[in-house]
Amino acid sequence: MLDETDRRLLDLLRENARLGISDLARRTGLARSTVQTRLDRLERGGAIQGYTVRLGQAATGALVRAQVMMKVAPKAQDAVVARCRGLSAVTVLHTISGGYDLVAEVAAPDTEALDAALDSIGRMEGVERTQSSVLLSTKINRG
Structure with missing residues (x-):
């Protein structure tokens, strides 16, 4: 199950998949280690299947x-x-x-x-x- 923090991380990555852990941590107010742990969980769980380029x-x-x-x-x-x-x-x-x-x-x-x-x-x-x-x-x- 995704919580509000997971959804916020996914929204940020949907806007710009190139955001680094530090940027994500700053924008969510979370520690870098917390962001990394959540992203690892989202990847393992299949919520994030990959990172890509959206053509303009x-x-x-x-x-x-x-x-x-x-x-x-x-x-x-x-x-x-x-x-x-x-x-x-x-x-x-x-x-x-x-x-x-x-x-x-x-x-x-x-x-x-x-x-x-x-x-x-x-x-x-x-x-x-x-x-x-x-x-x-x-x-x-x-x-």
Whole structure:
């Protein structure tokens, strides 16, 4: 279970994963050893699975992105997920509830490449129906 201090540490790291133990300790009012112990526990427990870079507009601004909802045939989800894993244009894939089974975020350098990626997804064996929406701008991204 995460307590309020754990959540505060995670929020700080979500804003800037490069913050050091000293910075985290100063911002939370905790001792450095306490911060280190908590981070070790959060990593061991799986709350923190890794530290990464979140790309900004300068790196991703030229990409055209879309959200693709997929209705998948019964028992075909594992195969569709594996095929999506093989498409470099698929940057994120989630299972969802409701009328669709999966939602993917797809990114491509231009609309032609995006169209080809969407066609590839639509032609996958096991994908019964798709609905795509081009993403225009990002208003909030908490990573």
